[in-house]
Amino acid sequence: MHELYLSGPGQIGLRNMKPLPDVREDEVKIESIYGGICGSDLSVYLGSLEHAVYPVRPGHELLGRVVEAGGSSGLHAGQRVVIQPNTYCGRCEWCLVGKTNICPHKKSLGVNMDGVFCSRFVIPSRYAIPVPDGLPDERAVLTEPLAVVVHAFKKVRIGQGTKIAVIGCGNEGMLAAALALYMGAEVTAMDINPKKLDLVRQLGDIRTAHPDEIAEEDFEVVIEAAGVRQSVEKGVQVVKPGGSLVLIGLAKEATLPVIKIVRKEISIYGTIIYKSPEDFRQAMEYLLDSRFHIAPLVTGVYPPEEVEAAYGSALSGDHGKVLLKF
Numbered sequence: 001m002h003e004l005y006l007s008g009p010g011q012i013g014l015r016n017m018k019p020l021p022d023v024r025e026d027e028v029k030i031e032s033i034y035g036g037i038c039g040s041d042l043s044v045y046l047g048s049l050e051h052a053v054y055p056v057r058p059g060h061e062l063l064g065r066v067v068e069a070g071g072s073s074g075l076h077a078g079q080r081v082v083i084q085p086n087t088y089c090g091r092c093e094w095c096l097v098g099k100t101n102i103c104p105h106k107k108s109l110g111v112n113m114d115g116v117f118c119s120r121f122v123i124p125s126r127y128a129i130p131v132p133d134g135l136p137d138e139r140a141v142l143t144e145p146l147a148v149v150v151h152a153f154k155k156v157r158i159g160q161g162t163k164i165a166v167i168g169c170g171n172e173g174m175l176a177a178a179l180a181l182y183m184g185a186e187v188t189a190m191d192i193n194p195k196k197l198d199l200v201r202q203l204g205d206i207r208t209a210h211p212d213e214i215a216e217e218d219f220e221v222v223i224e225a226a227g228v229r230q231s232v233e234k235g236v237q238v239v240k241p242g243g244s245l246v247l248i249g250l251a252k253e254a255t256l257p258v259i260k261i262v263r264k265e266i267s268i269y270g271t272i273i274y275k276s277p278e279d280f281r282q283a284m285e286y287l288l289d290s291r292f293h294i295a296p297l298v299t300g301v302y303p304p305e306e307v308e309a310a311y312g313s314a315l316s317g318d319h320g321k322v323l324l325k326f
């Protein structure tokens with residue numbers, strides 16, 4: 001049994017694990033199958049996420065198998081599960097109306113508490129969501145990042161022929177472009193990296209462009225997934241009058257033309273992670289349909305022993321989703 005650990009920014013390694021605690025009634029012990037490396041893992045690795053703590057075991061996107069289930073967990077050994085990696089108190093004003101994603105007591109696995117990039121771990125069963133039979137492992141591991149997009153898309157209406165722009169083609173941007181295409185939208189994806197645009201085109205009939213090439217103001221929906229000032233400002237520029245800008249990225253700040261937003265009645269939404277379990281279940285529904293084409297999104301699979309190479313390729317900016325196979 002081994003685990004990845006970060007003793008500080010830039011210092012990642014693999015080591016043997018201490019024995020696991022006993023599984024309590026409402027807990028499950030999980031054996032890891034696949035882990036996905038996410039932008040926030042890279043920020044924790046680089047030391048650029050303010051609320052990260054060290055030392056920490058990284059990782060929050062995980063598909064695993066239950067190997068031991070507590071009596072009241074509602075799960076059983078052998079079941080595959082994905083992890084909902086953000087804790088919530090269940091008692092605050094927001095949790096009580098189902099908005100666990102903005103619980104002020106939220107902690108994030110792999111950021112400010114130990115994550116799940118390890119052979120086995122024990123977790124409360126409410127954070128383990130069963131995966132339906134028939135959903136392949138390689139797709140199931142994308143449930144958590146896709147749930148972010150599912151949640152964001154609930155802010156707006158996307159359907160047949162909706163003109164949508166996705167700015168920023170990291171993992172979330174690519175998933176947003178793929179899901180919008182699957183829903184019948186007319187998708188334009190923008191990124192400053194031509195290698196990312198090559199990848200996006202493999203997802204299907206998606207128009208791709210450098211942001212500087214797009215000046216028209218005719219997108220009903222714009223998804224900002226780059227998390228930088230320029231892409232937020234670009235989003236306001238290209239959204240159609242009456243349209244919506246949905247912010248998934250974590251840009252620190254931006255300068256916005258307020259008069260334009262008011263006169264054109266543009267709606268701007270902030271959206272953070274997801275509601276659980278409903279957004280996870282919805283994400284798995286999409287993933288169950290093989291017509292939802294996302295295979296090109298995964299561009300690398302590494303064993304945990306090669307974690308530095310895995311993080312290196314994820315950090316290069318030229319790749320899609322990089323997975324760890326436990």
Ligand SMILES: [Zn+2]
Pocket residue numbers: 038039040060061144145
């Ligand atoms: Zn993630």
Ligand SMILES: [Zn+2]
Pocket residue numbers: 088089090091092093094095100103104105
């Ligand atoms: Zn709460």
